[in-house]
Amino acid sequence: MPRRCVTSGDTLIKGDQSLTLSELSNPAEQVRSLPVAxxxxxxxxxxxxxxxxxxxxxxxxxxxxxxxxxxxxxxxxxxxxxxxxxxxxxxxxxxxxxxxxxxxxxxxxxxxxxxxxxxxxxxxxxxxxxxxxxxxxxxxxxxxxxxxxxxxxxxxxxxxxxxxxxxxxxxxxxxxxxxxxxxxxxxxxxxxxxxxxxxxxxxxxxxxxxxxxxxxxxxxxxxxxxxxxxxxxxRSMIETLDAKEAKRKEAGSIRGLLPHKWAVFVTLFITMGCSLFFYTFTTYMQKFLVVSSGIDSKTVSLIMTSALVIFMLLQPVFGLLGDRIGTRAMMMLFGALAAVVVVPLMMALKQTTSPWIAFGLVMVGMVIAAFYTPVTGILKADLYPPSVRALGVGFPNAIGNALCGGTAEYAALWLRSINVESAFFYYVALMAALTFLAAWLMPDLRKHGYLDGDGQVEQNAGLR
Structure with a gap:
């Protein structure tokens, strides 16, 4: 009798037992053999x-x-x-x-x-x-x-x-x-x-x-x-978590993250710099172009909508680049470019009154952001084993977003209110530099990450 190929979520009846695929074999192995569709x-x-x-x-x-x-x-x-x-x-x-x-x-x-x-x-x-x-x-x-x-x-x-x-x-x-x-x-x-x-x-x-x-x-x-x-x-999605990983003592717990403190800090600092830059050039930029550059609000809406559409279309293009050169290299490129370019870029945006120039400058910022946006989730997931991966990605990421992403607009407007608006530009540059440093300290995840490497991330941290 031919054997039926089971996929995650299917159930195999054996005697009086009902076993799911995750209890029979490693879902990760099954996922690797999935058809593209x-x-x-x-x-x-x-x-x-x-x-x-x-x-x-x-x-x-x-x-x-x-x-x-x-x-x-x-x-x-x-x-x-x-x-x-x-x-x-x-x-x-x-x-x-x-x-x-x-x-x-x-x-x-x-x-x-x-x-x-x-x-x-x-x-x-x-x-x-x-x-x-x-x-x-x-x-x-x-x-x-x-x-x-x-x-x-x-x-x-x-x-x-x-x-x-x-x-x-x-x-x-x-x-x-x-x-x-x-x-x-x-x-x-x-x-x-x-x-x-x-x-x-x-x-x-x-x-x-x-x-x-x-x-x-x-x-x-x-x-x-x-x-x-x-x-x-x-409901029709396949499950990727192995039952053995889910049953580990450390699975999904803060205690389980403790052996990965270095990965948690890297996730946090990368998120802080990336989210601050992202919210600066998306959410806050709409107000900045009106209150600081003096461009009409309707024109600003058109500028930002057009820029966001192009930014969205750039994601798979830069994702393909990330697969070629690696997630660490992409994050380092983002951190370096953002740290060097953001201050003169924001200064130029503040001084321009031309919608076309403003659109071009905003797009420069978004192209820089596109070096990190397609790879950031994959990079963070690569830092953790499956038993604490979702917690390791989600928890420090949310903290970093709350600290720098959620406060970006408030910080910018407050510094403007006390007549030191340019201090915000340097703040963004500093956080981008910290993102570069965090990425630079990572090993090559293609060799040492948990997804496709040997899982020796911590052991090779800081080593070139």
Missing amino acids: RRIRAIVGACSGNLVEWYDFFIYAYTAIYFASQFFPKGDQTSQLMATAGIFAVGFLMRPLGGWIFGAIADTHGRKRAMILSVFLMCAGSLGIAVIPTYESIGGWAPVLLLIARLAQGLSVGAEYGAGATYISEVSSKGNRAFYGSFQYATIIGGQLLALLTITVLQHLFNKDAMHEWGWRIPFFIGAISSVVVVYLR
């Missing part, structure tokens, strides 16, 4: 969730101007927007907790389960915001419920990156990991663009009064429905 479907399932998660995360910022007056006591618009901005910031503060909790789930119960749960959490947050009654209806409960929904979204985004980067690194194949990994950041940018496009369409369909009254709720309903679709897509 099945591998691509798995990547699509992982990245579709990333797209929806970041759409939901950014749609809050884009709709805040409409719903601020709905959830807070009557007063001036600035105070209401500051309150909504404070709740937006809470989302960043919750990301380390999400990275910790869901990293542990991914390392002990499977990457697939953690990624499905994270989407459910984002769905709950988005649906919650969509249906919360106004301040006039329920008083002080309105901002409290908004905060709870935002906490759920922050936890979800913190969960998504670590589990997603780990899953993509394991389901992708040797020699193509950076290319596959590039779609994780492409969908982060895509989520931001999709949120911007949704708001633009609604602004054309409804007048300002309708948007303030109820139109702002539509994007959150769209996000919640999209999350349900992603859950369906992710």
